[in-house]
Amino acid sequence: MKILVTGGAGFIGSCFVRHMLNKYKDYKIVNLDALTYAGNIENLDDIKDNPNYTFVHGNICDKKLASELVIDGKVDAVINFAAESHVDRSITGPEIFIETNIKGTLNLLQAAKEAKVQRFLQVSTDEVYGTLGKDGYFYETTPLAPNSPYSASKASADLLVRAYFETYKMPVLNTRCSNNYGPYQYPEKLIPFFISQLLKGEKVPVYGDGMNVRDWLYVYDHCSAIDTVLHKGRVGEVYNIGGHNEKTNLEITKIILDAMGKDESSIKYVEDRLGHDRRYAIDNHKIQTELGWQPSLTFEEGIKLTIDWYLNNQDWMKSIEQKKASLV
Secondary structure, three states, rough: OOOEEEEEOOOOHHHHHHHHHHHHHOOOOEEEEOOOOOOHHHHHHHHOOOOEEEEEEOOOOOHHHHHHHHOOOOEEEEEEOOOOOHHHHHHHHHHHHHHHHHHHHHHHHHHHHHHHHOOEEEEEHHHHHHOOOOOOOOOOOOOOOOOOHHHHHHHHHHHHHHHHHHHHHOOEEEEOEEEEEEOOOOOOOOOHHHHHHHOOOOOOEEOOOOOOOOEEEEEEEHHHHHHHHHHHHHOEEEEEEEEEEEEEEHHHHHHHHHOOOOOHHEEEEEEOOOOOOOOOOEEEHHHHHHHOOOOOOOHHHHHHHHHHHHHHOOOHHHHHHHHHHHHO
């Protein structure tokens, strides 16, 4: 297969590109990424010379480029990771989220329709479902009820993908995952940000009472799930991908503190985020029973690998922070 991966220099996208090239020696991967603040070409230094890998610097909002890569490039599948994804940024500046997450997805859908690709896989998030109480889970049939500009833009893109299946019978697939963790995650996200703060001797900020619950999924398990859906999924279907690892933000914080030899005096409680969803929890029965996918790591195994990776790759984190400072 020849696959266009958009957003392949970001956290999850770069891990997916690496996963696919390592697993499928005869697949060709074209990676389109705008290299915004969260995209880092250095994430793929280890595979940049692979003859089956091509990097293209560009934006999915560029309709002409999208058409060239999908139609003229004769790709068999499109996997769309490209997105603005930080909730806090969407609260202070929602416009770019609408531009990239909705209009960019539309450009890709249009190009994929014209090219008659074999598969179009939209990578989404459990945040499109809104929030849960103390009990219950998100199912693929749960109504969409996004609560932030970010999740609203992703829900909108999901609905566009659904419409292209219903209207044009395009072979689309949609995955919705829980919180990812692992190597190469941009240090504005909870786990790498907290590790970075503690390495600098600073306190870590915890929103509100710290009791907001998230389901955590190791990034390479997410990549294997997307791989599975791409090859085995039923077109037109949504597949939830979760790790069945519900943890409060405070629990995650304490795990990081303990791993780094710190105590709770390193916690700084801050005012809660606007529209902060209380709990996410995914039921992934469908992907497990239909497609035979299972997470390969327990949370305890995955979080240890993750913390060790950041501690052993402090130069990577410093490089990211220097780039961030140069953009200010």
